[in-house]
Amino acid sequence: MAGVRDQKKKQTRAAILKAAMKLFSRQGYEQTSIDQLAQAAGIGKGTIYSYFHTKSEIFLAFCEEQLEFVYQELTARSNPKMPLRKQLLTLFMGEFRFVSRNREFGRILLREMVFPKDFPGARAREVDDKYIEMLTPIFKRAQQRGELRTDLELIMVTGHLYALYIMTVSGWYMGRLHTEEDVAMAMEFLFDQALQGLAPTTAKEKAAHAAKK
Amino acid sequence: MAGVRDQKKKQTRAAILKAAMKLFSRQGYEQTSIDQLAQAAGIGKGTIYSYFHTKSEIFLAFCEEQLEFVYQELTARSNPKMPLRKQLLTLFMGEFRFVSRNREFGRILLREMVFPKDFPGARAREVDDKYIEMLTPIFKRAQQRGELRTDLELIMVTGHLYALYIMTVSGWYMGRLHTEEDVAMAMEFLFDQALQGLAPTTAKEKAAHAAKK
DNA sequence: GAAAAAACTCGACCCCGGTCAATTTTTAGG
DNA sequence: CCTAAAAATTGACCGGGGTCGAGTTTTTTC
Incomplete structure (x- = not known):
């Protein structure tokens, strides 16, 4: 099925954004590290960079x-x-x-x-x-x-x-x-x-x- | 003499700016590291931060x-x-x-x-x-x-x-x-x-x- | 002139954003 | 199903900005 992968990608992307929303709001942009974001989203650090090019893009x-x-x-x-x-x-x-x-x-x-x-x-x-x-x-x-x-x-x-x-x-x-x-x-x-x-x-x-x- | 120290500070500051002018122009802002700047100015890296708070301030x-x-x-x-x-x-x-x-x-x-x-x-x-x-x-x-x-x-x-x-x-x-x-x-x-x-x-x-x- | 105090210098160190080769997961063809 | 290629994931690693306390130099004090 072609959809399985795409669907998961959407979910992961959403998870990153959700984590970002929470952490950026709570601790500020600079005070939030990519590692924290990844951990909060339940993925590895490197993975984030296959969804966004840079931190500021997130x-x-x-x-x-x-x-x-x-x-x-x-x-x-x-x-x-x-x-x-x-x-x-x-x-x-x-x-x-x-x-x-x-x-x-x-x-x-x-x-x-x-x-x-x-x-x-x-x-x-x-x-x-x-x-x-x-x-x-x-x-x-x-x-x-x-x-x-x-x-x-x-x-x-x-x-x-x-x-x-x-x-x-x-x-x-x-x-x-x-x-x-x-x-x-x-x-x-x-x-x-x-x-x-x-x-x-x-x-x-x-x-x-x-x-x- | 009160002037010895102050005079040297002026010189050091000028040396940093001169190094910055040269390196920023030649290689760009992002491509120039503080270490390089310090080296070009003939001082230690930490010293730079007693003249400027951040890189962008330079x-x-x-x-x-x-x-x-x-x-x-x-x-x-x-x-x-x-x-x-x-x-x-x-x-x-x-x-x-x-x-x-x-x-x-x-x-x-x-x-x-x-x-x-x-x-x-x-x-x-x-x-x-x-x-x-x-x-x-x-x-x-x-x-x-x-x-x-x-x-x-x-x-x-x-x-x-x-x-x-x-x-x-x-x-x-x-x-x-x-x-x-x-x-x-x-x-x-x-x-x-x-x-x-x-x-x-x-x-x-x-x-x-x-x-x- | 000596010694205490203040000011300054330094580079090892910390943290973080971003990279990359190795590994795991998914897909497609037989 | 099985397998090989493609895609996605991962964390060790790198380079650079900024910190800090130990060490050095200058100034002040007596």
């Missing part, structure tokens, strides 16, 4: 599941009728809450997502694409409501806002932003800047006023 | 010198009379060229700068502040020329544009942008978006038109 696989869940959760809860800036804020703050739940996890994940190491960065791009899928309908609706320019490529809009999100999180990691509230305020500020533009407009006074309060 | 120290030089170079060459977007492009592309000269170096540096590990992220913030110092006069002039809103905190403007720079570089590391030209185009696009704003304006037609060409 971590990433473990994160991606959670991330996908969080995305679904967030989109489900988002209210399509709110103004764009409010929706974006809710979404990105939701993700920040997830990332900041464990400082170390978030850092490893973000480092790998933003500046990936393994050649094609394919893994990171997949997750990114999930992002784009999630945001696109929100942007489309905002365009219909006249809250977003229609002459822009949505992928560039996504990139723009994601960049601001990353910068805000970076501010938190750098110790410039201390509390969740600091983060929310900075993000709000940057999003408003992005929507209104940095250059003065003819309706400049109105924009300046809106930004103040 | 690398960072080595990078910071170079970065400072690059900043000075870039500001010296920048032409204060050019339009803001052009100046920004020149500046950030100059930095990208530096970062991309050695893919591995850039990645390590950026990872540490954007998502720092050691507690206060103080090192990263210093470099950041150099950035702000460098950009502030450019923004001030742009404001006088009416190219930049005057009702914004300059630090938020810096953060905004730096975020877009980081996102562009990330696109390069993720394999979405392949050549230097791809990077330049993406950056230009994002900067224009930031200046004009993502929301429609009353003078919307004009903005849309300008973005096209």
Whole structure:
């Protein structure tokens, strides 16, 4: 039977991930050794490397599941009728809450997502694409409501806002932003800047006023 | 004499950095061991750790010198009379060229700068502040020329544009942008978006038109 | 000037991520 | 069933980052 082997492989993979989830959460990433992982999964150390190339890959696989869940959760809860800036804020703050739940996890994940190491960065791009899928309908609706320019490529809009999100999180990691509230305020500020533009407009006074309060 | 010891410490530190510069450049960061570094610097392995906490700290120290030089170079060459977007492009592309000269170096540096590990992220913030110092006069002039809103905190403007720079570089590391030209185009696009704003304006037609060409 | 105190240097050592040749398990053909 | 090839598993092993306490050098103290 062709299935016996494959089935067992799935089980082993799952066992590794389960062990990883438990040990990483309990003792942290660095403090967990591959040997421990193997022992907890009931296999030999070497075997792990026929399922994952590196330790960090195990971590990433473990994160991606959670991330996908969080995305679904967030989109489900988002209210399509709110103004764009409010929706974006809710979404990105939701993700920040997830990332900041464990400082170390978030850092490893973000480092790998933003500046990936393994050649094609394919893994990171997949997750990114999930992002784009999630945001696109929100942007489309905002365009219909006249809250977003229609002459822009949505992928560039996504990139723009994601960049601001990353910068805000970076501010938190750098110790410039201390509390969740600091983060929310900075993000709000940057999003408003992005929507209104940095250059003065003819309706400049109105924009300046809106930004103040 | 109080100086004998201190003087020697300076020398030793310099010797380590010199050895690091040579070996990292020649064989890469990962391929250079602390033992090699110690040998090249003519000291014992353990001694290195009384000058730097970790291997990556050596690398960072080595990078910071170079970065400072690059900043000075870039500001010296920048032409204060050019339009803001052009100046920004020149500046950030100059930095990208530096970062991309050695893919591995850039990645390590950026990872540490954007998502720092050691507690206060103080090192990263210093470099950041150099950035702000460098950009502030450019923004001030742009404001006088009416190219930049005057009702914004300059630090938020810096953060905004730096975020877009980081996102562009990330696109390069993720394999979405392949050549230097791809990077330049993406950056230009994002900067224009930031200046004009993502929301429609009353003078919307004009903005849309300008973005096209 | 001597000796105590402080600062510094060193390399053997520990731990861990990752490798690989040897061994066990599975599959397929007769 | 049996067997030989293929696939999977394993743990001893390797190289490197980082630690530590013993030994050395400099500074301070009297």
